[in-house]
Amino acid sequence: MDSAINKQTPLMTQQKILSATLMLFSKKGYFNTSVRDIAHESGVSIGSIYHHFKDKEAIASAVYSNLVERMLAEITQIQSKHIRTSSRCRAIIAFLFDITEQEPEVMEFMLYSKHREFLPEEPPVCSSKPFELMREIVKDGMLANEIQSMDLMVASSCLFGAALRMITSRLDGVIEKPLPTYLEAIWTPSWRAVSTQTL
Amino acid sequence: MDSAINKQTPLMTQQKILSATLMLFSKKGYFNTSVRDIAHESGVSIGSIYHHFKDKEAIASAVYSNLVERMLAEITQIQSKHIRTSSRCRAIIAFLFDITEQEPEVMEFMLYSKHREFLPEEPPVCSSKPFELMREIVKDGMLANEIQSMDLMVASSCLFGAALRMITSRLDGVIEKPLPTYLEAIWTPSWRAVSTQTL
DNA sequence: GTCTATACGACGATAGAC
DNA sequence: GTCTATCGTCGTATAGAC
Numbered sequence: 001m002d003s004a005i006n007k008q009t010p011l012m013t014q015q016k017i018l019s020a021t022l023m024l025f026s027k028k029g030y031f032n033t034s035v036r037d038i039a040h041e042s043g044v045s046i047g048s049i050y051h052h053f054k055d056k057e058a059i060a061s062a063v064y065s066n067l068v069e070r071m072l073a074e075i076t077q078i079q080s081k082h083i084r085t086s087s088r089c090r091a092i093i094a095f096l097f098d099i100t101e102q103e104p105e106v107m108e109f110m111l112y113s114k115h116r117e118f119l120p121e122e123p124p125v126c127s128s129k130p131f132e133l134m135r136e137i138v139k140d141g142m143l144a145n146e147i148q149s150m151d152l153m154v155a156s157s158c159l160f161g162a163a164l165r166m167i168t169s170r171l172d173g174v175i176e177k178p179l180p181t182y183l184e185a186i187w188t189p190s191w192r193a194v195s196t197q198t199l
Numbered sequence: 200m201d202s203a204i205n206k207q208t209p210l211m212t213q214q215k216i217l218s219a220t221l222m223l224f225s226k227k228g229y230f231n232t233s234v235r236d237i238a239h240e241s242g243v244s245i246g247s248i249y250h251h252f253k254d255k256e257a258i259a260s261a262v263y264s265n266l267v268e269r270m271l272a273e274i275t276q277i278q279s280k281h282i283r284t285s286s287r288c289r290a291i292i293a294f295l296f297d298i299t300e301q302e303p304e305v306m307e308f309m310l311y312s313k314h315r316e317f318l319p320e321e322p323p324v325c326s327s328k329p330f331e332l333m334r335e336i337v338k339d340g341m342l343a344n345e346i347q348s349m350d351l352m353v354a355s356s357c358l359f360g361a362a363l364r365m366i367t368s369r370l371d372g373v374i375e376k377p378l379p380t381y382l383e384a385i386w387t388p389s390w391r392a393v394s395t396q397t398l
Numbered sequence: 399g400t401c402t403a404t405a406c407g408a409c410g411a412t413a414g415a416c
Numbered sequence: 417g418t419c420t421a422t423c424g425t426c427g428t429a430t431a432g433a434c
Contacts, residue, residue: 010417029316031230034409048418050411114313116371117228124371151384153365153374158388161360166352172315172323175352185350189357193392209399233427247400249429 014052014062016042022063026105030060030118060118067110071130079133085141086195090187092134093163097179100167108171111164134160147194158193162186213251213261215241221262225304229259229317259317266309270329278332284340285394289386291333292362296378299366311367333359346393357392361385 020042024033035056039046053059074095082088100107115122125131135156141147147155163186169175175182219241223232234255238245252258273294281287299306314321324330334355340346346354362385368374374381 013417029313032316035411036409045419046411047413047420051417056410112313114228114311117231124373126368126371126373148388150388151381153368154361154381154384154388157364157368157385158361158392161362161364162353162356162392163360164364165356165360169325169352169356172325174323174325182350182353185353186356189347189349189353189392193357193361193388198397212399234429235427244401245429246402246431250399255428 010052013044013048017044017049017052017059018063018066020044021059022067022105022109025060025063025113026108029113057118061122063109064115064119064122067106068128068130070106071110072133075130075133079137085137085144085146086191088137089134089141089159089191090183092137093160093187093190094180094183096163096167097183100170101178101180104171107167112168112171145196148196150194155194159190162190209251212243212247216243216248216251216258217262217265219243220258221266221304221308224259224262224312225307228312256317260321262308263314263318263321266305267327267329269305270309271332274329274332278336284336284343284345285390287336288333288340288358288390289382291336292359292386292389293379293382295362295366296382299369300377300379303370306366307370310363311370344395347395349393354393358389361389 017038021033021038024037024041028037035046035049038044038059039049042049049059053062075092078091078095079088082091096107111125115125135152138147138156138159139152142149142152142155147159166175166179166182166186170179216237220232220237223236223240227236234245234248237243237258238248241248248258252261274291277290277294278287281290295306310324314324334351337346337355337358338351341348341351341354346358365374365378365381365385369378
């Protein structure tokens with residue numbers, strides 16, 4: 001009988017470590033989570049963890065870049081599926097709202113933890129590729145005259161700021177109803193803020 | 200000669216501890232700051248610190264409630280100085296922008312640190328009194344028909360979300376120019392988003 | 399009230415057997 | 417590659433002199 005069936009591949013072990021880490025970090029934060037906690041939660045021993053990752057920081061770094069990659073892929077796909085800027089941005093907000101409900105740990109870790117405190121090398125989230133792509137989309141919207149001409153950072157903040165605040169409020173438990181409920185309510189004024197058309 | 204001149208009053212010692220703590224927390228974060236650090240930075244010994252505060256968490260708690268009180272006082276004053284909702288909200292954003300430039304530690308600690316990770320008892324920032332007052336102001340704006348009738352959380356997020364995002368971006372070092380530069384640019388679309396008037 | 403010195407525990411990380 | 421056992425460090429908090 002092929003022993004490979006019962007054997008954990010390195011990738012499976014790594015994945016178990018990473019998903020356990022994400023859950024713990026989002027629940028208790030980086031500093032309140034010990035490597036021992038990760039070992040227990042993932043079912044992988046401390047020694048094994050240190051075999052796969054240089055140190056605790058490297059685990060956090062891997063979790064982070066995994067999520068960044070995933071977000072980027074998703075937003076890229078949204079970009080290619082929609083043509084008008086308004087559809088694109090609306091779809092991005094819808095996606096962010098959905099993932100906040102279905103995998104709160106992901107959003108919690110992505111845009112609601114202070115990475116600088118434990119990943120000093122990493123640039124801030126809003127300089128990450130997904131956020132850059134979102135600004136790129138806004139920029140295209142200006143060129144297409146869908147969005148009023150203004151500072152790019154200002155426009156992006158106006159367009160996505162409200163949605164992002166709703167997300168953090170929801171993660172804080174201040175909002176009871178699921179976010180998708182508010183999609184229309186948030187989108188209409190957000191778009192109104194920057195659109196070239198007077199609604 | 201009156202010895203009181205050379206003697207530190209308890210209040211002065213406490214204040215030294217609190218301001219040193221605020222600076223360190225905002226620079227390095229709660230968990231990267233040891234009580235030893237606070238002792239060195241404030242010039243107060245560890246023993247003295249523990250005489251005034253039960254534990255490290257209590258120091259953080261005191262810093263936090265001090266800042267909340269201060270913000271609340273400031274916003275209350277703004278509320279009484281302005282009558283129209285638009286003036287009030289604009290003044291609040293102007294105030295937040297100013298304090299972000301003049302005392303970045305304050306804003307850093309107020310709305311850009313994960314309090315839940317080290318102050319488990321404290322309710323989230325957005326449930327704090329200053330934020331409640333901001334929502335109150337928005338609510339009055341709806342009653343006065345200055346702001347479109349909609350969910351209060353949604354309206355508040357739309358009105359202040361962009362400004363708050365600009366603040367965190369600025370604290371992250373992603374925005375180079377001082378925030379007050381952007382006041383008009385942020386205010387116009389933010390107000391447009393929720394105003395009953397079509398601009 | 400303020401200080402120094404120290405106890406105590408927890409954590410990150412390693413060593414070395416299997 | 418995975419495990420258990422352990423080391424050294426550091427951080428919180430206390431004891432006790434002044």
